[in-house]
Amino acid sequence: MTRTREWLYAWLLLLPAAALLALFTHYPAAANLWHSFYSTPKGARPARFIGLENYRALADDPIFWQALGNNLWYALGTIPLSIALALLMAIWVNERLPGRGFLRLAYFTPTVLPMIAVANIWLFFYTPQYGLLEQLTGALGFGSHNWLGSKSTALPALMAVTIWKEAGFFMIFYLAALQSMSPHLAEAAAIEGASRGYFFRRVTFPLLMPTTLFVLVNAVINAFRLVDHIVVMTRGGPDNATSLLLYYIFEIGFRFWDSAYAAALTMVLLTLLGAVAIFQFMFLERRTHYQ
Amino acid sequence: MTTATGVHAPPGVARLLETLGAWVLGVLWIMPLMYAFWSAFHPAAFSTNFSLAAPLTLENFVKAWHAAPFARYFLNTVILVTMVLAAQLVLVTLAAYAFARFSFPGRDIAFALVLVQLMIMPDVLIVENYRTMTALGIKDTILSIGLPYMASAFGIFLLRQTFKTVPRELDEAARIEGCSPLQTLWRVYVPLARPTYIAYALVSVSYHWNNFLWPLIITNSVESRPVTVGLQVFSATDQGIDWSIISAATLLTTGPLLLAFLLFQRQFVQSFMRAGIR
Numbered sequence: 001m002t003r004t005r006e007w008l009y010a011w012l013l014l015l016p017a018a019a020l021l022a023l024f025t026h027y028p029a030a031a032n033l034w035h036s037f038y039s040t041p042k043g044a045r046p047a048r049f050i051g052l053e054n055y056r057a058l059a060d061d062p063i064f065w066q067a068l069g070n071n072l073w074y075a076l077g078t079i080p081l082s083i084a085l086a087l088l089m090a091i092w093v094n095e096r097l098p099g100r101g102f103l104r105l106a107y108f109t110p111t112v113l114p115m116i117a118v119a120n121i122w123l124f125f126y127t128p129q130y131g132l133l134e135q136l137t138g139a140l141g142f143g144s145h146n147w148l149g150s151k152s153t154a155l156p157a158l159m160a161v162t163i164w165k166e167a168g169f170f171m172i173f174y175l176a177a178l179q180s181m182s183p184h185l186a187e188a189a190a191i192e193g194a195s196r197g198y199f200f201r202r203v204t205f206p207l208l209m210p211t212t213l214f215v216l217v218n219a220v221i222n223a224f225r226l227v228d229h230i231v232v233m234t235r236g237g238p239d240n241a242t243s244l245l246l247y248y249i250f251e252i253g254f255r256f257w258d259s260a261y262a263a264a265l266t267m268v269l270l271t272l273l274g275a276v277a278i279f280q281f282m283f284l285e286r287r288t289h290y291q
Numbered sequence: 292m293t294t295a296t297g298v299h300a301p302p303g304v305a306r307l308l309e310t311l312g313a314w315v316l317g318v319l320w321i322m323p324l325m326y327a328f329w330s331a332f333h334p335a336a337f338s339t340n341f342s343l344a345a346p347l348t349l350e351n352f353v354k355a356w357h358a359a360p361f362a363r364y365f366l367n368t369v370i371l372v373t374m375v376l377a378a379q380l381v382l383v384t385l386a387a388y389a390f391a392r393f394s395f396p397g398r399d400i401a402f403a404l405v406l407v408q409l410m411i412m413p414d415v416l417i418v419e420n421y422r423t424m425t426a427l428g429i430k431d432t433i434l435s436i437g438l439p440y441m442a443s444a445f446g447i448f449l450l451r452q453t454f455k456t457v458p459r460e461l462d463e464a465a466r467i468e469g470c471s472p473l474q475t476l477w478r479v480y481v482p483l484a485r486p487t488y489i490a491y492a493l494v495s496v497s498y499h500w501n502n503f504l505w506p507l508i509i510t511n512s513v514e515s516r517p518v519t520v521g522l523q524v525f526s527a528t529d530q531g532i533d534w535s536i537i538s539a540a541t542l543l544t545t546g547p548l549l550l551a552f553l554l555f556q557r558q559f560v561q562s563f564m565r566a567g568i569r
Contacts, residue, residue, distance in 0.1 A: 016381075085316075092312075115501065
């Protein structure tokens with residue numbers, strides 16, 4: 001094949017995927033920026049250019065700031081704990097503990113279930129008066145508490161669901177990494193008389209670093225991307241205590257139909273995800289061992 | 292094969308404690324699901340009364356099934372998942388082949404542009420994609436749910452890595468035999484990438500079976516709603532708080548996926564592992 005023909009061939013192979021990617025990823029990201037400088041068309045009144053007006057409104061919107069703050073707390077509360085649990089689970093499942101098959105099944109099953117179904121189950125778990133948690137705390141002699149209805153516990157209650165759902169998913173990546181590790185390392189360390197804790201700190205954990213970074217990036221993306229359980233369990237309430245950024249975008253865009261303001265909010269989310277991308281580019285790509 | 296930590300097996304008491312910890316966590320993790328099973332298979336009166344004498348019943352499933360058009364929702368989800376996967380397999384294969392085995396101007400930039408979708412997923416571009424679907428006039432169709440996901444950056448990335456491991460000699464041999472590039476792709480690359488395809492298919496199917504927010508936004512009728520949205524519509528409307536029926540509906544909608552997972556547990560786990568190491 002001549003060079004030009006090869007170029008043409010490659011671009012033709014690429015064309016269908018490129019067209020769809022452009023239409024549903026690149027175009028919307030760009031159009032979103034564009035639309036954020038316009039007002040929302042209402043009835044006969046078309047959209048008009050209003051410059052940074054949407055962003056000014058955003059800076060003055062206490063609910064936006066609360067949603068952003070909630071989202072950061074949510075990320076901070078779920079990510080380290082689910083990663084730590086994932087690592088622990090992977091180590092346990094990788095060892096010859098009795099009932100390993102059951103344990104792997106138990107840890108991983110939440111991952112396969114839809115978040116929406118999971119949320120339904122947990123909703124009942126948290127129900128005041130006769131939910132399972134109330135029964136448990138009641139039996140232990142504690143008073144009744146509305147977990148999802150109170151501002152101080154609603155977000156932590158949702159975090160528990162997320163940790164429960166994600167730890168098993170991240171476990172898989174650690175398990176894969178642990179299983180690809182050479183057994184000679186452990187043997188050599190054992191001969192040298194290194195303790196188990198020392199071996200973990202100095203050998204296993206550093207070797208798992210690329211996996212940890214990979215899992216971390218995925219966890220951060222998920223913390224900003226997945227709000228299904230909020231739709232089911234709290235609808236952002238009580239008093240916006242559980243509104244996350246994407247959920248707020250969903251509310252503004254599809255309950256109040258203010259698409260221009262939703263576009264400005266989406267820009268904030270895209271900027272955050274862009275920052276994650278830069279972090280990944282700087283730290284992850286260079287240090288991965290499997291590339 | 293001894294695993295890395297196998298040599299450092301915990302001794303005596305430590306091992307006992309670890310086993311205990313692992314089991315406590317395991318029971319904690321499976322409990323919500325067990326609980327859903329309990330309330331779905333028992334009369335409502337027993338949903339928080341854990342008595343061995345509680346009679347088993349399928350009544351809740353029958354009620355749930357008749358209370359909402361779940362059969363139609365299931366059909367929609369199956370159509371959605373099949374359509375998305377079929378389109379993904381074709382698009383992703385062609386694109387991955389171009390990136391793995393062709394050199395052309397703009398390749399690196401094009402690849403970087405593909406990778407953008409790993410960060411900025413269609414899940415967060417709901418406002419603009421809704422606008423696009425309205426403009427295309429396909430709002431509230433199964434096609435509109437699947438369309439934004441069909442060109443999958445994750446799939447292109449995964450398959451490109453696999454295609455790159457195919458020995459060049461095989462490729463050249465096929466060309467000498469007179470195969471066109473597309474024939475080479477079909478006869479050499481695709482068969483060799485089978486495990487990757489299976490892994491990708493499982494990940495894709497479970498993702499789209501479970502997807503919720505975008506389908507919720509773009510669909511508006513029984514004819515296009517997938518089960519996840521159907522379940523939400525069902526449990527949000529006046530079911531009172533009959534948790535037994537909601538539990539039954541929840542298990543119903545996850546049933547096929549859960550069953551497939553239990554049957555092919557090893558493949559599932561290995562597929563997710565394979566998809567993760569990239």
